[in-house]
Amino acid sequence: MDYSWLDILAASAALLGVWMCGVIRIRTLLAGLALQVAAMAGITLYIGLVTHVTHFLILAVVVLLVKAIAIPWYLAWAAKQLETREDRGVTVAPTLTMIIGLAILATCYFGASFIAVPSLGNVGAAGMAAALVLLGMLLMIGRRLAISQVIGFLMMENGIFLYGLTQTPGMPMLVEMGVIFDVLVGVLVSGLVIFRLNRSFEHIDVTQFRGLRH
Amino acid sequence: MNTLLLLVIIPLLIALTGLFSRAARWLPRVAAGLMLVQLPVVIWLVLPVLSQSGSVATNLGIDGIGAAFLVITTLVATAAFCQAAWLLPAERPDEPLITDKRFTMFYTLTGLFIIAMYGVLLAQNLGYMWIAMEATTLISATLIHYHRTRKALEATWKYLLLCSVGIAFALLGTIMIVAAQHTIPGEGTMHLDTLMQRAAQCDPRLLRLGFILCLLGYGTKAGIFPLHNWLPDAHSEAPAPVSAMLSGALLNCALVAIWRLSQLMHAAGQDHLVSQLLVPAGAITVIAAALMLIRQHDLKRMWAYSSVEHVGILLLAIGIRAGPLFILHALNHSLVKVALFLLAGSILHLYGSKSLRKLKGLVVVAPVWGGLLLAGSFAIAGSPPFGTFISEWLILRDTITAHEYLAAGVVVTGLAITTIAVINHVARVVFGKAPTRVLERPHKSWALVPAVLLLFSLVAGLAVTPPVISLLTKLAQVGGIAQ
Numbered sequence: 001m002d003y004s005w006l007d008i009l010a011a012s013a014a015l016l017g018v019w020m021c022g023v024i025r026i027r028t029l030l031a032g033l034a035l036q037v038a039a040m041a042g043i044t045l046y047i048g049l050v051t052h053v054t055h056f057l058i059l060a061v062v063v064l065l066v067k068a069i070a071i072p073w074y075l076a077w078a079a080k081q082l083e084t085r086e087d088r089g090v091t092v093a094p095t096l097t098m099i100i101g102l103a104i105l106a107t108c109y110f111g112a113s114f115i116a117v118p119s120l121g122n123v124g125a126a127g128m129a130a131a132l133v134l135l136g137m138l139l140m141i142g143r144r145l146a147i148s149q150v151i152g153f154l155m156m157e158n159g160i161f162l163y164g165l166t167q168t169p170g171m172p173m174l175v176e177m178g179v180i181f182d183v184l185v186g187v188l189v190s191g192l193v194i195f196r197l198n199r200s201f202e203h204i205d206v207t208q209f210r211g212l213r214h
Numbered sequence: 215m216n217t218l219l220l221l222v223i224i225p226l227l228i229a230l231t232g233l234f235s236r237a238a239r240w241l242p243r244v245a246a247g248l249m250l251v252q253l254p255v256v257i258w259l260v261l262p263v264l265s266q267s268g269s270v271a272t273n274l275g276i277d278g279i280g281a282a283f284l285v286i287t288t289l290v291a292t293a294a295f296c297q298a299a300w301l302l303p304a305e306r307p308d309e310p311l312i313t314d315k316r317f318t319m320f321y322t323l324t325g326l327f328i329i330a331m332y333g334v335l336l337a338q339n340l341g342y343m344w345i346a347m348e349a350t351t352l353i354s355a356t357l358i359h360y361h362r363t364r365k366a367l368e369a370t371w372k373y374l375l376l377c378s379v380g381i382a383f384a385l386l387g388t389i390m391i392v393a394a395q396h397t398i399p400g401e402g403t404m405h406l407d408t409l410m411q412r413a414a415q416c417d418p419r420l421l422r423l424g425f426i427l428c429l430l431g432y433g434t435k436a437g438i439f440p441l442h443n444w445l446p447d448a449h450s451e452a453p454a455p456v457s458a459m460l461s462g463a464l465l466n467c468a469l470v471a472i473w474r475l476s477q478l479m480h481a482a483g484q485d486h487l488v489s490q491l492l493v494p495a496g497a498i499t500v501i502a503a504a505l506m507l508i509r510q511h512d513l514k515r516m517w518a519y520s521s522v523e524h525v526g527i528l529l530l531a532i533g534i535r536a537g538p539l540f541i542l543h544a545l546n547h548s549l550v551k552v553a554l555f556l557l558a559g560s561i562l563h564l565y566g567s568k569s570l571r572k573l574k575g576l577v578v579v580a581p582v583w584g585g586l587l588l589a590g591s592f593a594i595a596g597s598p599p600f601g602t603f604i605s606e607w608l609i610l611r612d613t614i615t616a617h618e619y620l621a622a623g624v625v626v627t628g629l630a631i632t633t634i635a636v637i638n639h640v641a642r643v644v645f646g647k648a649p650t651r652v653l654e655r656p657h658k659s660w661a662l663v664p665a666v667l668l669l670f671s672l673v674a675g676l677a678v679t680p681p682v683i684s685l686l687t688k689l690a691q692v693g694g695i696a697q
Contacts (some may be wrong), residue, residue, distance in 0.1 A: 115423065117396040133386065140379070149375060155380050164389040169401045171392065175341030176497040179385065186378055189352050192357070193371055200364050209368045 005046050010128040010162060013039040015137035017155055019103055021142065024086045026079045029151050036070035036132075036158055043125075043165060055173050063161075066180055071154065071187050077148055078191045082198050085146045086127045097142045103136065105131045117167045125166035132159025146178030146194045146204040150187060157183055216278070217259050218274055218336060219615075221284070222329050224252040227326030231318075238606060241321055246299040256288040263596050264688065273339040273405065278689040280335045283470050287335065290462035290467050290552050291328050291603075294455035297556040297663045301454060304657075311362045318528040320360055327353045327459065333468040340388045341404040343471055347435065350464055353378045358452040358460075369447035371379045376444040377435055384471075386432025389599035390424030391478070400408040406474060413482035421479070422487055429491060436494055438529060442522045450520035450568070454559020457514060458542035461521045461555060462548035469525065473532050473540060480535065489616070492533030497528030497621040500628035507635040513558045513568045516639055519550060520594055523632055530625060531609050534616040537690025540682055543675075546601035549671040550593040553664035557587050560660045566648070570639055575648025577663050580656035584644045591640040593671055595633040601674030 012034045020032040041064040048056030079085075089097065090136050112127025136156030140149045161179075162170050228245045231237050260281035275299060278286065301658075302320075330353055333346030351374065358372040391409070392402035394416040403409060413421070430441070437445040449457045477489045505521035510516040524547040531540040560583060561576065562568045577584035593600035606629065613622040 044295045113391070116418070117393050117417075119396050134295060137379075146371065148632060153375070153382070153385065156379065160243075160389065163386060164392075167393040172341060172404060173403065175339075175345065178341065178345035179348075182345055182352070185352050186348070189658075190371075190374055190378075191353060193355070193367070193374060196359070196367055197371060200367055205517060206371070208511070209371070 004168065006043055006122060007124045009039045010125040011126060013158065013162070014105055014128040014131045016109075017132050018098060020151075020155070021135060022094045022101060022137055023103040024088055026084055026145075026147060027076060029087075030076050030079070033151055033154055034072040035214050036155065037063060039160055040158055041068060041167070042069075042118055043162065053170065054154045054156065055170065059173070061174055062177070062180060063120050066184055067154070067158075069185065071193070072192060074187065075147060075150065078194065082147070082194070084145055084147060084204065087143050087148045089142050089144065094142070097138060104134045108134065115163075115167075117190050120167060120169070122166035125162060125200040127161035129166065131158045132156070132162060134207055135159075137160075137184070137194065141196070144205045144207050145199060146190075146206055149206065150194075154183070154187070215368035215394065216525060217276065221256060221332060221336075224248050224255070225325040225328040225332075227325075228519050229322045229329070232320070232322030232325060233318070235313075235315040238317050241318055242299040242303055245321055245460055246292075246295045249295040253288050254291045256284055260284055264685075273342055274333075274336045277680045278691060279470060279473060279537070279541065282686075282689050283335050283466055283544070284332065286466060286545050286548050287328070287331050287463040287617060290459055290548050291324075293552050293556065293663050293667055294458045294462075295324075297458075297644040297660070298453075298455040300657065300660055301556075301559055301563060305453075305618060309361070312360070316379070321355055321419075324456070324459075327357060331463055331467050335470060338406045339404045340391060340475075341411070343474070344385050347384070347432070347467065347471060348378070348381055350467065351381060351435070354460060354464065355454070357456045358448050360453045361451070362458065363451070366451040369444075369451035373444045373448040376441075376562065379633065380441060381431045383434075384428045387427030387429075387431060390420050390427060393417075394420035394424060396420075398621075402679060406478065408483040409478055413478055416482060418482070418484070421482055422484060424479055425475055425479050425484070425487065426491070429472060429495075432468045432471040433495070434498055436465055436472065436529070437499075437522050437525050438532050439499040439522065440527070442499070442503075442525075443658050445516050446518040447557075449521065450512055450514035454514075454555055454562065455683070457518075457559070458552040458555040461518070464553040465521060465525055466544050466548065469528050469532065469540075469544065470528070473537075476532055476535070482579050485535070486597025489535075489618075490531050491636065493618050493621045494527050494532055494615075496526045496528075496530030497624040497628075499523070499529060500625045501631075502526075504628035504631035507632055510635070510639055513561065513569075513570055513573060513639075513643065514555065516570070516636070517551060517554050517558060517594075517669075520632065520636065521547075522552070524594075526628070527606060527625065532612060532619065534609075534612050534618065534683065536609060538610045538686030539605060539612060541686050541689060542683075543602070543605035543655075543680070546605050546671060546674055547594075549667050549674065550590055550600065550602060553586070553667035554590045554594060556667075557583060557661075557664045559589060561587070561643075564654070564656055570643065574645040574646035576644045580660045582658065582665075583656060585639060586661055586668060586678075588644050589668055593668060596629055597633070597637050599672060599675050600668075601678070604675050604678045649666065 016036045023029050041060045044060035108127040108131035114132035116123040130165030133156050134154045263281040328348040337343035355374040395402040397417050434441040472547045479488045503519050507519050596602045
């Protein structure tokens, strides 16, 4: 068995994604998200140690601080303020979503070479990245509450980050930081909108928003 | 660097002033005045582009297409600010929720919104372009929510979520374009200029996949059918000056992003893929928007669907690689659509409703507005002698010369349906039985900005001559100023 740390971390992030598709409690979802981002930071650190490029070490620290600690903490605080604990999903039961998630993971595992850059040798991670993007979408589609959709979006973003990390020789630092900043502001703005939604509608169940349909 | 700094001074000044809630009384007029200064400043700053033919190798710079759209964006923002100086203070007595702080904050966010749009147009680096584009989404989402109604809130959420997810795909696509350079030794680049030179040697599969994902992402932002879902809600619930900027400036920014990527694909010898994707997408967007225009209940929603239709036409122009016509039609659409959204805002204020059922007899209540609305609807439907007619005509001509007969046929059908639908709806608003009483007397001055914009559109229609086309052709090609 010659799996590298990179593959193990990428696979565990994707498996966490599948598991999260079946989770109902918001706090547990957020813990899953934080762990997933921690795996991303771990991969960044690993690449940094192997290639001896300081840029990756800085990136790992920023990812850990912003995306693994600050964002989940902010969302957990928001969920507490909103008194939302559980999201039972739309029509498909979360356990069933988990099985769909497994099917996605398997497809991406076998289809990885389609989007991978062979010369970099991280073919498996490309599949896991694609799986994370799709699992994030699945989570967004399958849930009722606005806050779970933000979590799904962040999972998608993790997949994109993983793809950039493992399939390119390294993205420009300024662009990476810009993207992280945009994600942070995006989460803050959506948190603000969710609070306002809760105040106006007294719930944040997106399936109940009907005002704009004709 | 100087030129770029000069560009953002005035929007930044407006944004900073907005932080002081005491400025609420005079800020609308001052901001409008400042934007009236900004317009000549921008034109003066981008003029040197025409005499340059060098390439833009740095991350931020003005190229020909960027210069053209910087002027259009500034023109749209100036018009919106001028109308806002009358409209927004007049609306405030009825809206106790909008405190001085929230009111001036609106100006802060609008200033930042303009800077973010400039960022998209100036970016010569795919990564910077993405960051600026996401910034426009985040800033404009808070602007849509200005009126603080339930519907506006719902539209904000829909816009924020759909556009963020859409644009996430554009990020994945951008990274794939970087990954596609694995065939070339050394690190991947995001600089458009370097990418263009390398394009032919890139891994074609990843490049194509990257382009498709970027099209999906920026296409969501541009409102391509069927990714347009958020657009009518956001554009109709936002306050009129913001609707004008969303429709007249932001859609263009997303289309410029698609234009730049299609140029990249052209350099890679993948023209076939671009036209194969963009031409049908444009034609389907036009016909779908036309069909949705038939049943409309809301004046601003109608103009939003009409924007979707024009995005389809612009996409077609990009698909057949008609650069000059892309600029020309974007300008014409922006002029007319901004006039119409600003008029709709005034009418909304006068009648206290934007439901087409309640808007009647405008020609009796406010004859000047009525006349302008009628003229604007003919212009947006593409009737001569307005500029939209000539640019739509030229795009259709080029579509046929490119042997895209089916697309041309579909677009002509769509345009015919649109004309009938829009004129039918607007005729009922302009004529019909006037209400016995309206909220207040219409202000004559509120017609000024739309009238000037429609006049510009008229001039743009009459001014299209071979020299103008060759100027636009040059603009679509020049590399521009490297800053």
